[in-house]
Amino acid sequence: MNDIPRSALILGLAGLIPFIWGAATIILPDLALWGQMNLSGRFIGPYVQLFYGAVILSFMSGVLWGFATKATGQIATASYILSVIPALWAFFMTGGGPTTAAVNMIVGFLGLLLLDWHFWRLGLAPPWWMHLRGLLTAIVIITYLPLVF
Incomplete structure (x- = not known):
């Protein structure tokens, strides 16, 4: 992880906050209630x-697209x-209820990781790219598990 630029690592980890928050409000009903009362239902679970x-x-x-x-x-x-696939996946695969959508999001993020690897292997992504993307993807997938199980 030492080869990832500090700013990229910090911003990448900060980008996980909504995923972690959403999972926390699924696991902890009191937190969900607080979020519902103070933030609205749009910002929980x-x-x-x-x-x-x-x-x-x-x-x-x-x-x-930038790598392309x-x-x-x-x-x-x-x-x-290939670069437009993740956006199209998100658009078409997030319906059908929260469990189905969560499974589709997990598949989407795993597919994105494969695309990341492909672009990295072609030399279009920075050398440290897969270290960052592997870490972030693993955490994102873990946060979707409370919706699936």
């Missing part, structure tokens, strides 16, 4: 996790096509 997860998958599509700009020819074309 599955609502915050699923909405924010869709935002992050869409954001990551933009990151991958470093490629040329057919690799660039394929990279641009």
Whole structure:
């Protein structure tokens, strides 16, 4: 983890806060009640996790698009096509109730990790990219588990 730029690590970890908060409000009913009273239902439980997860998958599509700009020819074309998959996945797969949507989000983040690896293997992502993405993805998936089980 020492090779990840400090700012990228701190911002990446800060980006986990809504996922962790959402999981905490599922596991701890008193926290959910506090959140409902002080923040609204939109910012607790599955609502915050699923909405924010869709935002992050869409954001990551933009990151991958940026990586695609470093490629040329057919690799660039394929990279641009691959880069839009996380956003489309989030758009089409977050319906059907919280459990189904959470499973689909887990699959989406695992698929994103494969795309991260692909772009990294092509040399389009920074050398430290997979260390950061592996850590963040593992934590995101763990936070969805209370919705699934």
